[in-house]
Amino acid sequence: MKNLKEKILELKKQKNAVILAHYYQEADIQEIADYVGDSLGLSQEAAKVDADIILFAGVHFMAETAKILNPNKKVILPDLKAGCSLAESCPPDLFGAFALKHADHMVVTYVNCSAEIKAMSDIVCTSSNAVKIVESIPEDVPILFAPDKNLGKYIMEQTGRKLLLWDGSCVVHEAFSLDKLIALHKKHPDAEIIAHPESETHILKTANYIGSTAGMIDYVKKSSKAKFIIATEAGILYKMQQEVPEKTLIPAPSNEDNTCACSECAYMKMNTLQKVYDCLLNESPEIIVPETIREKALLPIERMLELSK
Ligand code: 13P
Ligand code: SF4
Numbered sequence: 200m201k202n203l204k205e206k207i208l209e210l211k212k213q214k215n216a217v218i219l220a221h222y223y224q225e226a227d228i229q230e231i232a233d234y235v236g237d238s239l240g241l242s243q244e245a246a247k248v249d250a251d252i253i254l255f256a257g258v259h260f261m262a263e264t265a266k267i268l269n270p271n272k273k274v275i276l277p278d279l280k281a282g283c284s285l286a287e288s289c290p291p292d293l294f295g296a297f298a299l300k301h302a303d304h305m306v307v308t309y310v311n312c313s314a315e316i317k318a319m320s321d322i323v324c325t326s327s328n329a330v331k332i333v334e335s336i337p338e339d340v341p342i343l344f345a346p347d348k349n350l351g352k353y354i355m356e357q358t359g360r361k362l363l364l365w366d367g368s369c370v371v372h373e374a375f376s377l378d379k380l381i382a383l384h385k386k387h388p389d390a391e392i393i394a395h396p397e398s399e400t401h402i403l404k405t406a407n408y409i410g411s412t413a414g415m416i417d418y419v420k421k422s423s424k425a426k427f428i429i430a431t432e433a434g435i436l437y438k439m440q441q442e443v444p445e446k447t448l449i450p451a452p453s454n455e456d457n458t459c460a461c462s463e464c465a466y467m468k469m470n471t472l473q474k475v476y477d478c479l480l481n482e483s484p485e486i487i488v489p490e491t492i493r494e495k496a497l498l499p500i501e502r503m504l505e506l507s508k
Contacts, residue, residue, distance in 0.1 A: 203472050203473065203476055204227065204230065204231050204472065206476060207231050207472070207475055207476050207479060208231060210476070210479045210480060211231075211233075211254075211479065214251065214252055214479065214482070215250050215251045215252065216250055216251065216252035216253070216254055216479060217233045217234070217248055217250040217252070217253055217254070218231060218232040218233050218234075218254045218256055218475070219232065219233065219234050219236075219241050219244055219245060219248075219253060219254070219255055219256065219257070219265065220232035220234070220235045220236075220256035220257065221235070221236070221237070221238070221241060221256065221257040221258075221261065221412075221434075221467065222235060222236070222237060222412045222413075222416075222432075222434055222435045222437075222438055223257075223412070223432040223434035223435065223464050223467040224256045224257065224434055224467060224470060225434065225468065225470070225471070225472075226434075226437040227472045228256045228470060228471075228472060228475060229434075229437055229438060231472075231475070232256060235438060236413060237325065237326070237327060237411045237412040237413035237414075238261065238310050238311070238325040238326065238327075238411070239310075239325040239326075239327045239328055239411065239413070239507060240413055241257065241261060241264075241265075242264055242265075242268070242310065242325070242500065242503075242504065243504065243507070245264065245265035245268050245269060246268045246504060248265075248269060248272065250272070251272060251273065252272065252273045252274075252275060252479075252482065253265050253269060253272055253273070253274045253275070254275050254276075254277070254475065254478060254479055255274060255275070255276050255486075256277065256470050256475060257276075257281070257467065257470075258281045258282060258283045258286075258464075258466050258467060259276060259279065259281055259282050259283065259286070259486075260282075260283055260286045260310065260311055260312060260313060260314075261310075262274050262275075262276040262486045263313065263314045263486055263488060264310060264317075264500060265486075266486045266487075266488050266493070267314060267317070267488055267493050267496050267497050267500060268497070268500065270488075270490070270493060273482060273485060274485065274486040275478050275479070275482060275483060275484060275485050275486065276470075276478070276484055276486055277469075277470040277471070277474035277475050277477070277478040277484075278469040278470055278474055278484070279484045280466075280469055281466045281467065281469040281470055282466050283311050283369075283466055284367075284368070284369055284370040284371075284466075285309065285311040285312065285346050285347050285367050285368065285369050285397075286311055286312050286313050286316075286346070288346050288365075288366070288367030288368065289312050289313070289316055289345055289346035289365060289367050291313065291315035291316060291319070294316055294319065294345060294346075294365065295319060297343075297365070298319055298343060301341075301343050301363060303341060304341045304342060304343035304363055305321045305322075305336055305340050305341070305342050305343070306319060306320045306321045306322075306342075306343050306345070307320065307321065307322050307323075307324060307332060307333060307336070307342055307343070307344050307345075307362075308320040308322075308323055308324070308344070308345050308346070308499070309323075309324060309325070309326075309329065309344075309345070309346060309347045309350055310323050310324065310325045310500075310503075311346065311347065311369075312345065312346050314488050314492050314493065314496045315492055315496075316345070316346070317495075317496035317499055317500065318492045318495035318496040319495075320496075320499040321499055321502075322336075322499045322502045322503055322506075323499045323500050323502070323503045324503055325411065325503070326350060326395065326396050326397065326410070326411040326412075326414075327410065327411035327413060327414055327507075328503065328506065328507050329350060329353075329354050329396070330354055330357045330358060331506065331507075332503060332506060333354050333358050333360060333362070334358055335506055338360070341363065342360065342362050342363065343362070343363045343365070344362040344363065344364055344365065345364070345365030345367065346365045346367030347365075347367055347368060347369065347397055348364045348365065348366055348367060348368055349368055349369070349372065349373070349396065349397055349398060349399055349400070350396045350397055351364040351365075352364070352400055353396040353400075353403060353409065356400075368397075369397040371397075371432050371462045371463070371464045372395055372397035372398040372399070372402075372430075372431065372432075372462070373398075373399055374453045374454050374455050374462050375398055375399070375402050375430050375451050375452070375453060375454070375462060376452050376453060376454040377401050377402060377405075379452035379453075379454075380392070380402065380405060380428070380430070380451055380452060381405070383428060383449065383451070383452055384405070384428060387426060387428065387449065389424075389425070389426055390424075390426040390427055390428050390447070390449060391407040391408065391422065391424050391426070391427050391428070392405050392406045392407055392427075392428045392430065392451070393406060393407060393408040393409070393410070393415050393418060393419065393427055393428070393429055393430065394406040394408075394409050394430035394431065394451070395409075395410070395411065395412065395415065395430060395431035395432075396409050396410070396411075397431075398430050398431075402430055402451075406430065412431060412432075412435050415429065415431060415435065415439070416435070416438060416439050416442055419439055419442070419443050419446065419448070420442050420443055424446075425445070425446050425447060426446065426447040426448075426449070427446065427447070427448055427449065428449045428450075428451050429448055429449065429450055429451060430451035430462075431451075431462070432462055432463060432464045432467065433450045433461040433462060433463050434463070434464070434467060434468075436448055436450060450462070
């Protein structure tokens, strides 16, 4: 009898579908994906997909971005409830009023937001190009940055520019415990700390390297060091360890008393292999973006992709 993975691969072929997966997905899902990457890589891949169906193994805003780029393709997400605390922290009505109050500001939004928010933006960015995108804007233009205040603070520190910040954050990256991290580093003084810029400033201050999930994997691959403490969602360890089987990777400790003693994104983990199979079989749940919103949201995404070539 065929196992679930074999059945998914067969269905994928039959239906001319591709599976795009984020590094935070469970290992079984990453294994059957056609492409695994960070938010920028996934948007770039979605922009050039040549298939009838895109199954997005990630969270809602990622699948929505793929749909905005591919209005004529069917984009499906294994669980529609797979949201994101950052996207949820930025309701369109409140954000619209805030942007209107600061109408002289250019609106730069982190890709972790809804299509409605993207439709109100001048340009979108991801964690791997945020600094570059902000640096591309003339210095005399005031910038409103949303929704991640931690990434916003990091960009300010890197560029020396003042940004008007929306008060949003990622629950997963805010859960890292500084005290436990310092204690862990004392046990492993030879380890380098690497962190995602969605983490709070006090965590970033301890880091030898700060970057997107793809940037972190690249750093660990190129580094001459043998041991790393990884401050991002624990799903990244699967791909990272495959890339550097000889190195020691230790997840940064969380404040939460959870089973893995690390940080896991409950939204990302809503997708399971069974849900991937059901979703592909039924071609549902499907992502729908109203055309009026899609057209407006496309421009800031295209601007970002153009600047990221
Ligand atoms: P990147 O994929 O840009 O590293 O962002 C991580 C993240 O939190 C996605 O939700
Ligand atoms: Fe959103 Fe944080 Fe989960 Fe990424 S890790 S999807 S930013 S809640």
